[in-house]
Amino acid sequence: MHGAPVIVLNQNVKREQGRKVQLGNVTAAKTIADVIRTCLGPRAMLKMLMDPMGGIVMTNDGNAILREIMVEHPAAKSMIEIARTQDEEVGDGTTSVIILAGEMLSVAAPFLEQQVHPTIIISAYRRAMDDLVTVLRDQISVKVDINNKEEMVKIVKSCLGTKFIKKWMDLACQIALEATSTVAIEENGRREIDIKRYAKVEKIPGGAIEESKVLRGVMINKDVTHPKMKRRIENPRILLLDCSLEYKKGESQTNIELTREEDFVRILQLEEEYVQNICAEIIRLKPTLVITEKGVSDLAQHYLVKAGISVIRRVRKSDNNRIARACGGTIVNRTDELKDEDIGTGCGLFYIEKFGDEYFTFLVECKDPKACTILLRGASKDILMEIERNLQDAMNVARNVMVDARLVPGGGAVEMALSHSLSEKAKSIKGVDQWPYKAVCTALEVIPRTLIQNCGANTIRTLTALRARHAGDGNVTWGVDGETGNIVDMKDFGIWEPYSVKVQTYKTAIETAILLLRIDDIVSGTKRQQGGDDAGGAAGGAPMASEGPEP
Structure with missing residues (x-):
């Protein structure tokens, strides 16, 4: 019984293997990169995206564009995923990472066609990535004074x-x-x-x-709950609550059946006493502003208005956390546990202002805010x-x-410098590994090349001149002016990029290329659409972008 596993494929299952899958993945990655390519640099074009609800987005932010694009191909999906990873990790470089990953795969295609085994390409890519990170940190990056x-x-x-x-x-x-x-x-x-x-x-x-x-300080889209409450208080004493100021219902489903009228009166009385009690606990600390995440009953408003306290209710938890950081208060869950040190006194001014039809609450002029609103x-x-x-x-x-606090030169300078130093290193590599290693150097040049293309300059002439500059010693800061396409020294031009963004970009791009090269089989159980071979199939073919026909 313990023989080899039997794979049963029904007629709907589509399976593709080997070179065809790897080349299909390369095509998919290139297609996604081509969609994004014109969004790099200062002369970047905008994309207009329409979502299924009819809303439109106009942007040149790589991540925002890819979020809206619908693709079927699994390799294209993982390309879109890396833009999201890059955005969450460092928040910038989403366009570069897609273009680089697409190019890393693109330069691997000739080796696959020449029957070079993917493992050889992968080991060369890994080696190139390690060398690249070392060169970037030790030779190209410069320290910066963040207080300047x-x-x-x-x-x-x-x-x-x-x-x-x-x-x-x-x-x-x-x-x-x-x-x-x-x-x-x-x-x-x-x-x-x-x-x-x-x-x-x-x-x-x-x-x-x-x-x-x-x-x-903090601004939230709220108004005070009662028209008689103060709408401007200087140096307010702010109390932050995470509990409702209304009569507490039973935790589980509670039903009470009353037969006598006196019982009903008693229950109303209990309700009133409870609300009065929690309001008394709040008033005891003499706050001038109470902010709660839950509701506030009319009765509680009545008692708090009499005490001259303004109330804002149903504030989002995230907003409440920001207010706590800005004014130095503590969010309290029960009114009977209130202490004087829970009151936030770090805010200089509370006022309410109307923009258009809506009221906004401002808690500003904080002494040492660790949260802010833009x-x-x-x-x-x-x-x-x-x-x-x-x-x-x-x-x-x-x-x-x-x-x-490290920087690298921008405008494609760092890519050219890395390309030059890796191609020098490639000369010492023996065997077949040398060629995929060199291919990484070629792939890195896609960033300056795209910058030159996007501003309409002569690509071949400019790129050759840039290569010649980097061939000299110590010329690692020469790059492309994205506005004109001329070659400039980034040290004088003043374009620098954070080291952490660049490292993350290269690592993510090469890791993704390695991952997609390791795939040699795609099995899909989805039904094919009637009417021939559609582009959104399980394996081969480029992805379908929602922008219309394939780019």
Whole structure:
């Protein structure tokens, strides 16, 4: 009974093996890279994406584009996954990582056609990746002083130069740096910067982009619960709650059957006493503002208004955590456990302002806020969405530099320098491994080549001139000016990128190429559509992008 396993394939199962699958994966990766290719550099084109609900997105952010594209091919799906990984890990370089991964696979295709075994290509790629990281850290990267404001502004500017927001570059740099340094915390010698959770972006259509600013505190889309409550308090004593200020129902399904009228009166009385009691516990600490994540009953509002306390209810948990960080308060779960040190006193001003039809609560002028809100104004929702995406990238760049204070030259200079130094190393490699190793050098050149193509310069002439520059000693900072396509020294030009973003880009791109080269069999149990061979099939063929016909 314990013989070889039997694989039963029914008629709907499609199976493809060997070279065909590997070359199919290469084609899929190239197709995805081609969709994104025009989105690299300062002269990047925008893509207009339509989602199934009819909404539109206009962006040149690689990750945002790939999130909207629908693909069937499994290799194309893993390409889209790496853009997401890159975005979560370092928040920038999503376009570069896709282009590089596509090119790494593309240069492997000739070897596969010449019957070179994928394991040989993979071992050469692995070796190239290790050498690449060593060269990048020891020879190319430079340390940077993160306390030098001018240096930091230059770094963030190089990130924003390729984005829609570059017209308001100075304002955006200031916002990104201010927000990132506000939420930075030193703990046990480690610096923790959680932008996602504590630097919230609030978008309010209307007004000019120049009116955007970082608030030293928190802003939420709420109003006080009762019209008689104060809407402006200086130096408020803030109490943060995670419990409802209304009569507590039974935890499980509770039914009470009453036969006498007195019992009903007694139950109402109990309810009133309970609410009065929890309000008394709050009033005892003399707060001037109570913020709770749950509801507040009319009766509780009545008691708190009499005590001159303003109340904001049903605040999101994430907002409440931000308020706690900004004003120094503690979120309390039960009113009978309230202590005086739970009150937040770090906020300078509480006020409510109306924008359009909605009311917004501001808790600003905090003494030492470890959370902040970025208020964005702009003409329309679409513009604000794109500005937010750009700002997120800028804040991530600032965060990466603050965590690992090393920089590498931008504008394709670092790729050319790595390509040159790896091709020198390749000369010492014996055997067949030398050729896939050299192919990695060729693949790295795709970044400067794409930059030159996107600004309409002569690709071959510029790339040859750039290679010649890098052949000289110590010329690692020469790259491409993405606006004009000329060759410039990045040291003078002032375009630098965070080391951590680049390392992550190369590692992810090469690892993905290795992973896809190891696949030699795709088995799919999905039914093929009627009417011939469709492009979204289980294995061969390029992926179908939702943008229309295949690129």
